[in-house]
Amino acid sequence: MTDQTHICSVQYDFSQIFLHPQWYIELLPAIKTFVHDYHNKVHKFKDTTELELFRQERIKFITLVSENLQYIKQNFTAEQEYIFDTERKPIDTIVIHHSSLPPTMDLRYLETIHLLNLYVRDFINQESQYYGRSIFSGHVDKKMQTFFAYHYIIFTDGTYRQTLKDKYIGWHCGNWDYNCSSIAICFHDDLENKLPTQKALHTAYKIIRKYNVKNILGHREIKPSTTCPGSKFLGTDGWKQYLL
Numbered sequence: 436m437t438d439q440t441h442i443c444s445v446q447y448d449f450s451q452i453f454l455h456p457q458w459y460i461e462l463l464p465a466i467k468t469f470v471h472d473y474h475n476k477v478h479k480f481k482d483t484t485e486l487e488l489f490r491q492e493r494i495k496f497i498t499l500v501s502e503n504l505q506y507i508k509q510n511f512t513a514e515q516e517y518i519f520d521t522e523r524k525p526i527d528t529i530v531i532h533h534s535s536l537p538p539t540m541d542l543r544y545l546e547t548i549h550l551l552n553l554y555v556r557d558f559i560n561q562e563s564q565y566y567g568r569s570i571f572s573g574h575v576d577k578k579m580q581t582f583f584a585y586h587y588i589i590f591t592d593g594t595y596r597q598t599l600k601d602k603y604i605g606w607h608c609g610n611w612d613y614n615c616s617s618i619a620i621c622f623h624d625d626l627e628n629k630l631p632t633q634k635a636l637h638t639a640y641k642i643i644r645k646y647n648v649k650n651i652l653g654h655r656e657i658k659p660s661t662t663c664p665g666s667k668f669l670g671t672d673g674w675k676q677y678l679l
């Protein structure tokens with residue numbers, strides 16, 4: 436049995452923990468293992484059985500948090516709103532992503548990954564003014580916080596959801612200047628080695644036409660260390676061509 440398994444044999448009372456502002460500090464060992472250090476850790480596994488076990492433990496942990504996401508989404512005070520969006524610029528760029536998850540995966544799972552990966556990172560910093568306070572994304576919809584980094588999420592059947600208002604900065608591409616001036620569109624699918632569905636592509640095309648932008652870029656064109664939105668996006672016959 437690995438150390439990671441011990442960490443995820445969580446002894447916490449999950450029905451209570453998310454009512455406390457400091458829930459993320461109590462869960463920090465698991466958050467570090469399964470989210471912040473995850474990509475470094477998966478490279479170190481030599482044994483495929485252990486790697487698979489670790490992956491399953493990760494899914495289990497993120498699912499546990501996602502099942503309690505509603506408490507975290509409701510726990511904030513309205514006067515904190517807009518603190519992260521003062522640098523929003525006119526929109527001149529669309530950035531395309533994929534969720535790299537199975538299309539059937541509950542969107543709460545994706546939102547939880549963004550919560551743990553992006554927002555918790557700021558709030559666990561002991562130097563930061565936010566340390567120990569209730570997590571606040573600055574992004575509110577229908578009196579609930581939103582933790583999605585993407586403005587739109589498109590499903591394989593061509594339907595979509597706007598998950599972030601245009602006026603909010605999505606923390607999606609690892610480049611603050613681009614984040615401030617872009618709209619992020621995510622295909623909810625694993626497109627690492629396959630094409631999006633025709634219906635999803637058509638929806639993306641229509642959404643993009645609502646904006647008057649000079650750039651349509653894949654995440655990987657801004658941040659070369661990622662392959663997002665997959666290996667078939669670029670090139671003369673890449674699916675990017677369909678969106679231009």
Ligand SMILES: [Zn+2]
Pocket residue numbers: 531532533607654661663664
């Ligand atoms: Zn991406």
